[in-house]
Amino acid sequence: MKKIALAVTGACMVSGAFAAAPDWSKVTERKFKLFYPGQSAYEWVMNKADHSAVPDIVDKKRPCAKCHEGDANDVGNAIVAGKPVGQSKSVLEPKPPAGKGGWVQASFKAAHDGDKLYVRVEWESPAAGGDKTDKKNEAKLTMLFDGGGTVAGADLNGCWATCHTDLRTMKDGKDPKKTKYIKDADLAGGKFYDLIQFRSGKGEKPVDGYVADKRVMEGGKGLVKAEGKKEGNKWVVTFERSLAGGGKGDHAIAAGKTYNFGFAIHENFSEARYHYVSLGYQFGLDKAVEGVKNYYNVSKQ
Numbered sequence: 001m002k003k004i005a006l007a008v009t010g011a012c013m014v015s016g017a018f019a020a021a022p023d024w025s026k027v028t029e030r031k032f033k034l035f036y037p038g039q040s041a042y043e044w045v046m047n048k049a050d051h052s053a054v055p056d057i058v059d060k061k062r063p064c065a066k067c068h069e070g071d072a073n074d075v076g077n078a079i080v081a082g083k084p085v086g087q088s089k090s091v092l093e094p095k096p097p098a099g100k101g102g103w104v105q106a107s108f109k110a111a112h113d114g115d116k117l118y119v120r121v122e123w124e125s126p127a128a129g130g131d132k133t134d135k136k137n138e139a140k141l142t143m144l145f146d147g148g149g150t151v152a153g154a155d156l157n158g159c160w161a162t163c164h165t166d167l168r169t170m171k172d173g174k175d176p177k178k179t180k181y182i183k184d185a186d187l188a189g190g191k192f193y194d195l196i197q198f199r200s201g202k203g204e205k206p207v208d209g210y211v212a213d214k215r216v217m218e219g220g221k222g223l224v225k226a227e228g229k230k231e232g233n234k235w236v237v238t239f240e241r242s243l244a245g246g247g248k249g250d251h252a253i254a255a256g257k258t259y260n261f262g263f264a265i266h267e268n269f270s271e272a273r274y275h276y277v278s279l280g281y282q283f284g285l286d287k288a289v290e291g292v293k294n295y296y297n298v299s300k301q
């Protein structure tokens with residue numbers, strides 16, 4: 001009898017105190033492309049004269065991924081090379097970074113255990129090029145997510161809701177300190193993007209912040225871990241995020257909702273807008289959604 005009781009206690013301790021990352025080999029993989037967006041701000045992608053797809057986005061509610069999952073590599077290659085794109089034949093990168101690859105192929109997996117969300121992103125570094133302005137971090141992975149439809153339009157335009165033409169290093173940027181923001185943001189009302197970031201530099205800390213009327217790189221309490229390593233040319237980065245959140249700029253992640261999210265990858269010691277971005281995606285916990293290609297069901301492990 002005693003022996004059995006001990007064994008049971010031991011098992012509980014293992015699952016409680018040492019709750020670990022899921023067995024990733026059992027988690028569904030979703031491949032997606034990230035591309036170099038140049039100065040394709042929200043104001044550009046949502047302006048019909050620049051981008052003929054605007055009526056399809058606005059009236060037919062087509063998300064970016066619906067049209068660009070296939071050609072995001074071509075889009076990135078054209079923009080990074082300074083080629084004219086869109087209906088208006090705009091050059092979205094006035095200073096093409098020599099040699100820099102136009103896109104990144106990534107593999108995404110996510111799971112939860114009722115307590116935490118686990119995210120794993122794997123990618124091959126593209127051809128290196130451009131200024132190395134972030135001396136500390138060879139790579140950064142940033143994830144933005146809303147509070148389950150709390151950012152209007154995020155289901156259609158993903159992270160473009162935060163990217164504007166008046167930001168620093170953008171076309172109409174006048175203020176060198178102006179970073180990402182959401183129009184009519186409301187931190188108390190949930191109209192903001194939660195932001196978590198892995199930074200590869202030695203001794204660099206993970207960032208748990210948010211994007212509201214400005215980007216804030218602190219305040220969150222939900223990010224438990226952000227770890228990554230490079231093997232050969234391949235990065236593998238994992239996030240562990242409590243579902244509850246609980247800090248400033250933290251969204252609670254709960255069953256029943258559909259969350260809008262996207263990623264940015266900074267490669268080769270780059271910073272600010274010189275990154276690769278994903279199109280907008282959606283996730284929910286243990287909730288299958290049929291027929292929505294850019295939706296990912298995060299299952300309990």
Ligand code: HEC
Pocket residue numbers: 037040045050051052053056057062063064065066067068074075078085086087088156157158160
């Ligand atoms: C209904 C399909 C459709 C949707 C949805 C769509 N696009 Fe496009 N996009 C196009 C087409 C077609 C072009 C080619 C040029 C044009 O007609 O504007 C284009 C061009 C672009 C370009 C310039 C690159 C190039 O090769 O011309 C960018 C950047 C872009 N789209 C980003 C986005 C983003 C971001 C979203 C989501 C907010 C989005 N698109 C949604 C169809 C779409």
